[in-house]
Amino acid sequence: MGKMARARIMRAASEGVPLRALLYARASADKEKSVDDQADECLEFCEDEGFDVVQVLRENKRSASRYATKERPQFKKVLELMRSGTVDVLVTWENSRAQRDLEVYVELRKICEEFGVLWAYGGDVYDMRDPADRKATARDAVNSESESEDISVRVTRGVRRRAKKGLWHGSRQYGYKREHDPDTGKPLRQVIDPVQGPIVREIVDGLLAGHSVNSIVKSLNDRKVPCSRSGEWNASKIRYFAMSPVYLGKRILNGEVIADGQWPALVTPVEHYTLVNLLTNPSRVTHKDGTRAKHLLSGIALCGRCGSTMGVIKADGYPSYGCRRTRHIVRNKARVDAFIEAALFAALESSDAADVFRVSQGEEIADAFAEAKVLRARLDAFYAQAAQGKLSATGLAAVEADLLPQIEKAERKAEQAMLPPALLGLVGPQARQVWGTLEPVQKRAVVRTVMTPRILPVGKGARNYNRLGVEPGFHHQDGQAA
Template identity: 40%
Template sequence: MPQLWIYARKSSYQGKKRGRGRSVAEQLDAGHMFAEDEGLSIGDTYVDDDRSASAFRTKGREEFERLIGDIEAGRIERGDTVWAYQSSRLQRDLRVYVQLRDVCREAGVLWHYNGRTYDLSKREDRRSSAYDAISAEDQADELSEGVRRALRANARRGRPHAWGLYGYKRLYDSATGELDQVLPDPEQAPIVEEIFQALKAHRSLASIVDGLNARGVPSPKGKTWGATQIRQMAVNPSYIGVRMHNGQEAGRAMWPPLVDEATFYAVKAILGDPARRTNEGNAVKHLLTGTSTCFRCEGPLWAHPHHSGYRQYWCESGRHVSVKADPVDDHVTGLLVRRLARKDAARLFAVKPRETDRTKKLMADVARWKAELAEAPRLVKAGKLSAVGLAGLEGALLPEIEKAERQLGAARVNPLLAQLIRPTPEEVFAVWSGLELRQQRTVVRAAFDVIEVSSPGQGRRNVDPAEYVRTEFTSASTARRRAAVAEA
């Protein structure tokens, strides 16, 4: 006796026709009623809920594939009927229609939808069902085009996409239900600002994550924070009030910025710094690793454990230098602390122009341009930017950066150096001791032009590091440049 095999499907997205479509439960009820009226037994039911059938689908239809497999395997036999509420429930893609049509035609399986049964061995039924399939695909295309138009229009108007952005809350018109305003969330917005300021101060992603989780601050998903979430947030232009669409800036957003542009582009440059990415590995756990050099070959010194239990810096390229690390670290730290406590430290490291709307704009422009230049080598490596394009970008931006910095007329303040400048060495050291290793290394790179280490001599012990460690503090011009890079 022929059997009825019921297929039901419903997409989650209904657009402005929400509620007009038949739910899966309603489709199944209609299928069971048809079976009862026709005196057919039900072989099986196949349900794909929250699944699209168009060519734009992003999820597979597992139950539809099972239906095809049962027809090909002969479980659904000749003379049986596959029932669906409408043609569009089965498919909205002509390629899928042809696949299903050919399988059913070969197996002698009938279709039933829209109150009519189709025998795919008949030319007239194949033609009629093909017209229905074309109509279903065209409806899917029309819906997709409408969605894309709506998204583009929302983007141009600065209106948000479907999901909410962490740090903001939405207010809706009580009469129409339409979105009225997007405002900073009083609980989440301060967290966003805190994250950007921490990154600007060169704090590590891990320390920010640990701090938020220790305080029990819910993440955007209501769970614990992770480094990936922090990084994605930090490079999202939405936080400076820019509406993005398909990865491109679409204009100003309807919501206010939570972060100023100078801070945003400074953080983007910091996160894109190849040195920072290298330092995130397990190798860099020492103050002067990679920043101090060998007196002979000028190669970087690296820290390694000695078999006696202490740390040592040595030159891996030629083994010209092998010295205990702690005395060198202490010597360089002492020099830095005393230098930052001198009266002229402010002139060297912390000269900052009076901030006006114009200087803020220049600072933001410089930060953005430097972030673009920092990103360019990665794009070249990925094949997204040619070497000629890189040269053109540098030729266009470097003169603009130089011009803007001349107009600013002073060095940018490295925020780490600024907070370290204190009247006495004791006060400087107290602040220094509270910094993370990553932050201390950033200060060392900004403050010194040269940290060159030689050998204290064979068999000599307890030698003053001043005898074999040569340092040069950064010059005023270099300080301005490095401090600008560190902030931007």
């Protein structure tokens, strides 16, 4: 204890006016000395020194290092009380409980000097107006920050080592749970949560089926399905679940996939990369059928005479497709739907369907996306150099001329390797069976993906009576009218 601090304490005792003490206890992890234990030791110290404790502030699970991501509201209150003139001495268990960041130490020291507040820790009392005490506390502050740096390095090494082994870190992801050793409480494995896992699958399946992000958000909130990190479901959460490699069974570190995770995947590679393309491709067109759409071709099939879309009307007492502009073409809805479904099944069940509809393996898609991502990262680095004045406009133009075509080629390759989302599970001999399980909005998404039917004029007279005059309009070939 410095001379100035000791003199002030003795003077207060002789005058019968005890120093007003503010206690602050902080712990950043459960394995550290608890805030209650810290407070108890500080209270004993105050009793021994004759301090009058005016308030005890506790802060649990809060880091004081410069790497901290959460604020310390109680420490802010400490500084406010010190500035208010209602505190004579700040008492902490040790120097590092107040700070592990030299910038914070400097601020605390200035407040102590300006408002005459002593700082007590480790069984000693320091007066920041005393050069010797400033030197002693500064040395302890440097050691506290250095220890924090060492801890950070050790933690980072440990996290990277676990990541390379595919082990989890931190709080569990929505959709999973951890099983623990019943004796030690140590986590043993990460498995699919029986309640949350199906919710993730519901989100993925809904997007692949053609449902919009907003419709999925509304459905989950209307049913009051519990959300990750509390609160309500929103579009950003849906997009995260759809695109996060975690659900592909991959371990991520600093935003990059670093290893296969030691937990089961909730989505397949094809599903994952299909959704990434679906939700990030700026050129994609979205159709908002909603949940009320019930006709297979309304708003999709085109009039073969004027090009307008066909709607559903009643003709001769039967539901029919009719041109929305003039109704000069009208055709029986049941016959048209049956013809389109038959043409669709024939195409989806054909031996070359996988090639026609671009079914690919997840690895091929992943490689194409990875190539595009690396090229874009290189381009972004050049943009950053240009923004800092390290690359001229002419140089940047040359870089763009080189990289942009490569990026476009890689992204086009990824898109060409991609199975359209609406077709997942439909390509192959099971097409009719899967089709029967789909909702109207899902069937419409399939039709939009592979064809644009046209209903043609067939002329009048008995010989044209049974002509349907429908052209499937498959996107990969010229259609034939029935």
